[in-house]
Amino acid sequence: MDKSVLVIGAGVAGITAALELANSGVPVALVEKSPGLGGAVASYCCKATDQCNKCSVCVANQKMEELRSATNLSLFTNSDIEKVARSDGAFQITVTRKPTYIDDDKCVRCQLCAEKCPTTPSSIFLPPPHSPLQSYVIDLDRCVHFQGKKCKLCQDVCPTGAIDLSQKAREENLQVGAIVVATGFSAFDPTRKKRYGYGAHPDVITALELEEQLRIAGKLSRPSNGSQPKQIAFIQCFGSRDAHVGNNYCSRVCCTYTMRLANLLKFKLPDSSITIFYMDIQTFGKEFEQFYQQCRQKIQFIRDIPSHIQQDGNNQLLITYQDRKEGKVVQSNFDLVVLSVGLCPREDTEKLVELLGLQTNEHGFLKSLSPLQTNETEAEGIFLAGTCQGPRDISESIAHSIGAAEKALAYLGAK
Ligand SMILES: Cc1cc2nc3c(=O)[nH]c(=O)nc-3n(C[C@H](O)[C@H](O)[C@H](O)COP(=O)(O)OP(=O)(O)OC[C@H]3O[C@@H](n4cnc5c(N)ncnc54)[C@H](O)[C@@H]3O)c2cc1C
Ligand code: SF4
Ligand code: SF4
Ligand code: SF4
Structure with missing residues (x-):
């Protein structure tokens, strides 16, 4: 064999x-x-x-x-x-x-291609430092040349002729x-739940985007105006445990990644107020249960999943939810909402x-x-x-x- x-x-x-x-x-x-x-x-x-x-x-x-x-x-x-x-x-x-379209032996890492690329983020880039691949790559799903448009800016600007977009x-x-x-x-596609405004309100982001922003920039800012957010909400079970989208199962990882992210944000932005809207908390393990109890000291946990998000005239996101303890409907403003997308x-x-x-x-x-x-x-x-x-x-x-x-x-x- x-x-x-x-x-x-x-x-x-x-x-x-x-x-x-x-x-x-x-x-x-x-x-x-x-x-x-x-x-x-x-x-x-x-x-x-x-x-x-x-x-x-x-x-x-x-x-x-x-x-x-x-x-x-x-x-x-x-x-x-x-x-x-x-x-x-x-x-x-x-x-x-x-094809890779880039000859790494000729590339001098001048970054001109990435700077000239018209897409945001650039479709031609050097992978993150910890990646074993340390040569420039083109993301074919993002690059407009491979979507049938005429762009060849990176090839034209490359000083060493390292880029050849005609490779087969x-x-x-x-x-x-x-x-x-x-x-x-695949992470749950947030555009499937339109009432949460993903794509319509720039300050509604997914946990994947939060992860990426913290990894690349090391800090958090509001996509709408670059300011530092003060009122941050996470919405749990986004695309999980939800018969309406056909996903009845628990994604197992989003309670834990959310708490770690919320805890990190509270550490980086001590003056911020962080709220987690949840259904149940899955902690999977005694050690994490302790971490959860520590998080409860500094993060507000509200047991309700809001049904929608609105934007008010002051560039604030308005969340309406049920306060189960008080038995009434409450509205709160946030300047950033993170959707804790599940695994599909x-x-x-x-x-x-x-x-x-x-x-x-x-x-x-x-x-x-x-x-x-x-x-x-x-x-x-x-x-x-x-x-x-x-x-x-x-x-x-x-x-x-x-x-x-x-x-x-x-x-x-x-x-
Ligand atoms: C927002 C978010 C935050 C998270 N944070 C944490 C965390 O902090 N800690 C933690 O423990 N877990 C976290 N997780 C869970 C973590 O992402 C997963 O446990 C991990 O990514 C699983 O790795 P994987 O290799 O199974 O899948 P993936 O990471 O999805 O990798 C699969 C790979 O296979 C490739 N591939 C797919 N199809 C093909 C094909 N047909 N041919 C060739 N290649 C293919 C893909 O391109 C991809 O590179 C998080 C999840 C989410 C959604
Ligand atoms: S062809 Fe255009 S869109 Fe594609 S990587 Fe080069 S500059 Fe970017
Ligand atoms: S422009 Fe050419 S040499 Fe410069 S980083 Fe891009 S591929 Fe490399
Ligand atoms: S947020 Fe928690 S309870 Fe909801 S699907 Fe994710 S792990 Fe399960």
Whole structure:
């Protein structure tokens, strides 16, 4: 049997599985569809205050660092799995490497391309410092040239001729003995709940955008006018536990990431007032329960999920909610509202299901063999790792991926 493994997806789950396998002496092909590595976590901030608050973002960053020096591992970024065929106990895989359009040997890191790019943020950029990929990349979903427009500004301005937007994709064939699927999740699309004003009011943002702003700028400002927010609200269960949007399940991670983010904001902005609107708090563990009790000392928790957000004439966001203790309807003003978006199955899950002969579960995530066998699938030799199988935080995704790597090794008889 072929003893190599294909890992699909280079988020924290895929990177962990790939490292476990490669360190066990098994050749690994790690295929990632986007130009960068790390998945969702690559845009998260560290949530330490004067002490570590165990958000695990640094642990994920460490995994990305480890990938730099990994041997036994071929990395295919900006690549798609096109075909999967099975014969003689092995998988034949066709991978399309999309062009990078940038010759890193010629690039002198002058940033002119990023400065001239008309999109916000720039579609051509250097990945974050902790990313193992340290060459300029183009986000094809954002770049207007690849949406059929005439822009070639980056190519024209590049002083060394490093950019060639006419490059073509090329196919490569791989043969592997097993597959680990680590394709992750999609965050809930906030435009699906129009009454909360996402997209209409600039100061209604998602927790992903808050994470990114804190990671890049290290501080928080209101998108509408750049001022420092003083009244900040978080709305929990956004797109989770909600039959109206077809997601009845709890996303498991948003109570904890919200509390860590709220605690960090209170630390950075001690004069701010922070309110969390919630249904129930899922703390998953005794240690986090203590952190929750500490948060209650400095953050206001209101047990109600507001049904909508309005904007008043003074650029303030107005939230109407039920005060259950007083038994009355109350209105409060905020200058920034954060939607705590849940974890959903990826939109392209069906394509993957067809390609690999997998199934989805009742929530649309990839289906495992049984509730107790969450790495195994009904397809022989194919294993699941991380949030593609269901909501998990970083440490749970890492543990799940180590399990997937062990199952793949056992299947190959390499353990
Ligand atoms: C707003 C927010 C904040 C969070 N904050 C925290 C936190 O502070 N601490 C914490 O523990 N958890 C946090 N989480 C949860 C955390 O994001 C997940 O646990 C983690 O990202 C799971 O990693 P993953 O590798 O399973 O998935 P992902 O991060 O989604 O990575 C999947 C990767 O697979 C790639 N991919 C997908 N399909 C394909 C394909 N067909 N071919 C090739 N590649 C593919 C994707 O491009 C991506 O790079 C947060 C979640 C949210 C929504
Ligand atoms: S082609 Fe235009 S939009 Fe695309 S990366 Fe270059 S400058 Fe940006
Ligand atoms: S303009 Fe050219 S040389 Fe300068 S950073 Fe961009 S790709 Fe590199
Ligand atoms: S983790 Fe908390 S915010 Fe997220 S869906 Fe569950 S109860 Fe709601």
